Amino acid sequence: MKKFVLSKIEAEIPATLSYHGVHHTIDVLNACNAHIRRLKIPSKDAYLLRTAALMHDIGVMWDYFNHEELAMKFVKDTLPGWGYSKDDIDKVCGMIRATRLPQSPTNLLEEIICDSDVDYLGTHLFYQIGATLFEEFLVYKVVKDEESWDRVQIKFLNNHKYFTSYGQRFREPVKRKYLLEIIRKWGWEKEYQHILAAN
Structure with missing residues (x-):
């Protein structure tokens, strides 16, 4: 799934996006991984957090100003095919939603992705x-x-x-x-x- 998402971002995000490219997604993923190690986040939660990090800005390829909503739609359409449950998908969407400015996290995983997004x-x-x-x-x-x-x-x-x-x-x-x-x-x-x- 990671390879699929990064390849899609690299291939389809417009060249005009000098910030929201694959490098930003990797930076956010790396920052999340550092928090996961530091806080000893359980493996299931860590997996969902990494998924949200990979997907959080994928919507910019369709709409720059409404990309979180489109990222959540992509998550709902795509993740069932990768074996994610409805509860998993809701958690991933919650993390993506939290990154929308102004950031609004409601739990630790959402706090981690918000901090990682602007690390x-x-x-x-x-x-x-x-x-x-x-x-x-x-x-x-x-x-x-x-x-x-x-x-x-x-x-x-x-x-x-x-x-x-x-x-x-x-x-x-x-x-x-x-x-x-x-x-x-x-x-x-x-x-x-x-x-x-x-x-």
Whole structure:
């Protein structure tokens, strides 16, 4: 199933998706695997979490702005053929649904996939991976230039929170550092003084 999904993503996701490509799916899967090892997640739950990680963004090949709904439809149509029960499929769909912004996890597995989906925000890859999302946002007219991109980033980084204890301890402080860097880069300290005061 993993090979099938990754091959489908690689073959069918539009080239304009510089962020939501197969590399992002693999990054999310790897981050989930790290949480699975760290938290000793039981094998059945781990299998469902990995499935959700593989499937969570597959819907972007059909609709960029509604991809979670389409990913869940794909899961419901596809996973019975791989032997998944209705309960399994409901859990996988719950994890995918939780990643829709603003993230809304209701259990540990959903918290893990939410943190894994944006793991890079609290790592040394923040600017490198962020540049691919900026490029994608330009194509889909989410932002028009670097300034509007950084304003979107400031709002997102300030409102976002990590849910797992690992994310809160190790990713959150790094993410906050990048948030402050972006504000200072533009000399926006006065405009965003409420954010600076909270950090």
